[in-house]
Amino acid sequence: MEEREISKAVVRRLPRYYRYLGEILESGIERISSSELSSRMKVTASQIRQDLNNFGGFGQQGYGYNVKYLHEEIGKILGLDKQHNMIIVGGGNLGQALANYVNFEREGFVIKGIFDVNPVLKGLSVRGIEIHMLEDLQSFIRDEEIQIAALTLPKTKAEEMAKLLVRYGIKAIWNFAHVDLHVPEDVLVENVHLSESLMRLSYNITRYEREHLG
Amino acid sequence: MEEREISKAVVRRLPRYYRYLGEILESGIERISSSELSSRMKVTASQIRQDLNNFGGFGQQGYGYNVKYLHEEIGKILGLDKQHNMIIVGGGNLGQALANYVNFEREGFVIKGIFDVNPVLKGLSVRGIEIHMLEDLQSFIRDEEIQIAALTLPKTKAEEMAKLLVRYGIKAIWNFAHVDLHVPEDVLVENVHLSESLMRLSYNITRYEREHLG
Numbered sequence: 001m002e003e004r005e006i007s008k009a010v011v012r013r014l015p016r017y018y019r020y021l022g023e024i025l026e027s028g029i030e031r032i033s034s035s036e037l038s039s040r041m042k043v044t045a046s047q048i049r050q051d052l053n054n055f056g057g058f059g060q061q062g063y064g065y066n067v068k069y070l071h072e073e074i075g076k077i078l079g080l081d082k083q084h085n086m087i088i089v090g091g092g093n094l095g096q097a098l099a100n101y102v103n104f105e106r107e108g109f110v111i112k113g114i115f116d117v118n119p120v121l122k123g124l125s126v127r128g129i130e131i132h133m134l135e136d137l138q139s140f141i142r143d144e145e146i147q148i149a150a151l152t153l154p155k156t157k158a159e160e161m162a163k164l165l166v167r168y169g170i171k172a173i174w175n176f177a178h179v180d181l182h183v184p185e186d187v188l189v190e191n192v193h194l195s196e197s198l199m200r201l202s203y204n205i206t207r208y209e210r211e212h213l214g
Numbered sequence: 215m216e217e218r219e220i221s222k223a224v225v226r227r228l229p230r231y232y233r234y235l236g237e238i239l240e241s242g243i244e245r246i247s248s249s250e251l252s253s254r255m256k257v258t259a260s261q262i263r264q265d266l267n268n269f270g271g272f273g274q275q276g277y278g279y280n281v282k283y284l285h286e287e288i289g290k291i292l293g294l295d296k297q298h299n300m301i302i303v304g305g306g307n308l309g310q311a312l313a314n315y316v317n318f319e320r321e322g323f324v325i326k327g328i329f330d331v332n333p334v335l336k337g338l339s340v341r342g343i344e345i346h347m348l349e350d351l352q353s354f355i356r357d358e359e360i361q362i363a364a365l366t367l368p369k370t371k372a373e374e375m376a377k378l379l380v381r382y383g384i385k386a387i388w389n390f391a392h393v394d395l396h397v398p399e400d401v402l403v404e405n406v407h408l409s410e411s412l413m414r415l416s417y418n419i420t421r422y423e424r425e426h427l428g
Contacts, residue, residue, distance in 0.1 A: 011417055015410035019392070042394075078413045079420030093314060097307035103392065103409055109416070148415065172419050174412060178233070178317065180256075188422065190415035192408065195317055196229035198388060199292045201362065201404035202323070203225055205386050206293030208402065 006054050006077075013051060014074055016041070021071040031064040080108045085145050086174075089161055090152030091116035091131045094176060098150055099126040112144045138168045150174040151181075220268050220291075227265060228288055230255070235285040245278040294322045299359050300388075303375060304366030305330035305345045308390060312364055313340040326358045352382045364388040365395075 020041055024032060034052075038045035052070070075081055086104075088095045091114045098104075099111055114131045121131045132140060140146065149170045153161055158177030165173065172188040175181055181189050234255055238246060248266075252259035266284070289295055300318075302309045305328045312318075313325055328345045335345045346354060354360065363384045367375055372391030379387065386402040389395055395403050 011414060014417070015407070015413040018413065019410070077417065077420075079416035080413065082420070084416055084419070093307050093311035097311055098408075100307055101408070104412065107409065107413070109412055147419065148412075171422075172415055174415055186422075186426075188415060188418045190411055190418070192406070192411050193229070194312075194315070194406065195321065196233070197404055197406050198318065198323055199229040199232065199294065199321070200225060201386055201388055201402060202293035202298055203228070203291065204402045204404070205298070205361065206291075206296070208385075208400075212400075 010051050010054055014078055017051070018071065018074045018078060018080070021067055021074065025067050025071055030067055032067055033064040037065070082108060084109050084147050086111050086148040086150060087140070087144075087146050088114045088129075088150045088152060089116075089137075089165065090114075090150075090176075091118065091121045091126075092152060095150070095152040096126050098152065099129050102127075109148070112146060113140055115140075137164070141165075141168045141170060146170065148172045148174060150176065152176045155179045224265050224268055228292055231265070232285065232288045232292060232294070235281055235288065239281050239285055244281055246281055247278040251279070296322060298323050298361050300325050300362040300364060301354070301358075301360050302328045302343075302364045302366060303330075303351075303379070304328075304364075304390075305332065305335045305340075306366060309364070309366040310340050312366065313343050316341075323362070326360060327354055329354075351378070355379075355382045355384060360384065362386045362388060364390070366390045369393045 020037070024037075024040075034045040034048045037048055041048070052065070072081075086109050088098050088111060095114055095116070099114055104111065111129050114126060114129055115134060115137055116131055117134055119133065122133055124131045147170075149165045149172070151158055151161060151165070151173055155177045158175065158179055159181060162173060162175075162181045162183055166183055166187050171186070173181060173183065173190075175189055175191045176194070178193055178195055180191070183189060234251070238251075238254075248259040248262045251262055255262070266279070286295075300323050302312055302325060309328055309330070313328055318325065325343050328340060328343055329348060329351055330345055331348055333347065336347055338345045361384075363379045363386070365372055365375060365379075365387055369391045372389065372393055373395060376387060376389075376395045376397055380397055380401050385400070387395060387397065387404070389403055389405045390408070392407055392409055394405070397403060
């Protein structure tokens with residue numbers, strides 16, 4: 001496959017293609033035209049062709065895309081053909097909600113353990129995933145070859161924990177704390193800032209009301 | 215204030231400005247230059263000036279931004295000067311995690327109730343927020359003037375529930391189910407697709423490994 005620099009905007013859209021193609025594949029459809037994919041995904045056909053052209057040669061004029069091939073190739077680009085071992089740091093509601101998502105595993109993200117400071121939680125399990133105390137964190141990351149840490153601690157504790165995780169060898173942090181982590185350049189951070197998402201919704205409510213009601 | 219169409223990219227960035235300005239305000243700083251804001255936010259000063267110019271006249275050359283004024287104005291643009299009443303549909307871990315976020319309330323999002331189908335949860339409370347059964351949904355939305363529904367149901371149940379919520383008058387859905395909801399055009403949807411966020415992280419891991427480890 002061609003190796004080209006893919007724009008951030010395209011990368012943002014790839015998981016959605018992956019999801020739709022997976023569903024289409026499950027429904028038994030082997031080939032799909034850009035116009036049919038367009039009507040399902042509510043994206044213009046030209047946008048689809050342009051996005052998928054980034055990876056070269058997936059589609060053939062008048063013949064459509066090979067769904068299985070395209071799904072697999074996008075999966076490889078997204079790194080879903082490899083297993084990624086993960087821990088959840090923070091055993092509260094959000095951490096437990098993440099541990100309960102079975103879909104992550106199907107996509108190659110295997111949650112090996114949950115970590116918390118609350119001794120009441122020690123040894124308990126969520127969907128078979130054990131909750132450990134922090135004293136085991138360093139050895140666990142090493143022994144279980146953990147690559148990703150999902151950080152579901154409150155804002156005030158997140159920064160310090162991120163530092164510790166980095167010291168113990170974590171290279172990728174999935175950050176749910178409402179703070180921008182300061183980590184070395186070679187550590188990847190993906191933020192899920194729920195407040196910001198909610199603010200975008202209220203921005204749109206406000207704009208809608210201004211345009212239609214006032 | 216000037217009314218201009220603000221680009222989606224700027225809107226995406228506004229909540230982050232709002233957060234930083236709030237923190238700066240709390241630390242007692244009254245004025246800040248674009249270059250200082252730039253070094254805190256790790257965004258170029260020219261990007262900051264360009265973004266904030268969208269709203270006209272916040273900054274003065276050589277004098278900096280008035281932090282309180284800017285924070286308030288961005289708050290108004292985001293609709294945070296008004297109260298938004300919200301319910302959570304789905305009383306599982308994720309729904310309970312959302313109910314436990316006190317920050318939402320500080321920003322004007324008041325969670326009035328949680329809804330679930332599981333009778334075991336009936337009458338229980340999370341942080342004083344009661345869990346109700348679905349039979350009360352319609353009257354609750356009307357009586358409590360609910361504007362936003364956070365939807366934390368599994369994918370298979372989300373679409374049907376969205377239809378019901380719309381029928382009962384909900385105009386904004388904060389969707390955590392891993393599916394694109396089909397709702398009328400005047401209903402706003404903000405998606406939090408956790409799987410897609412995790413895939414972007416694994417994309418970056420994969421790209422990093424290819425570039426650095428050969």
